[in-house]
Amino acid sequence: MANSILNASELDRAVPAFIDASRAVGHRGGYLECAQHVEEALGQEFDASHCSVTDQANAAFTRAERDYDHLSLPVMDSVAKALEHDDWCQRLKQILDPPETVELSDEEPSGGDDDGNGDGDGDGHE
Structure with a gap:
């Protein structure tokens, strides 16, 4: 029932895509920030083309975010x-x-014998 309410298959696709895309954007941002610090420290341009995450990361993140927001x-x-x-x-x-739901305590008989003595035979004798 929970799966039908939450559309689990849609969530299973959208959530990981959103997480992966956000990590990629974060990785790229962190790499470029570090490159900027190196440039400032050394006073020369740093080649940031070595970053394994491309410029398309932001576009992928935007798509994943849109899909997630419109679940x-x-x-x-x-x-x-x-x-x-x-x-x-x-x-x-x-x-x-x-x-x-009704929970039975340990003291209550689980099967009713209707005579109140709890012996299970319903004849009123123990």
Whole structure:
């Protein structure tokens, strides 16, 4: 159910692409910043063409960011629709709350014998 709500396959593609693209842009930015410091320290131009991340990194990052920002998450549509109503709190609970479950304690019999003595035979005798 969670996968259908979150469109897991879409997330599985968009999130890693976004992370990889942001790392590439960060790597390139860091490399170029270091090159600038070297140029300032040595007083001569530093060849930054050795950076393995190309100028296309920013374009790839922009595409990945756009794809990530426009993910289709049906649960968000449901939440937005619920907020349009006066009873939005109850509607959100219906959407987001899991079904109620009852937990049995160790002292309660798991099978009911309906006679209250807990022996499981239902005849009223222990």
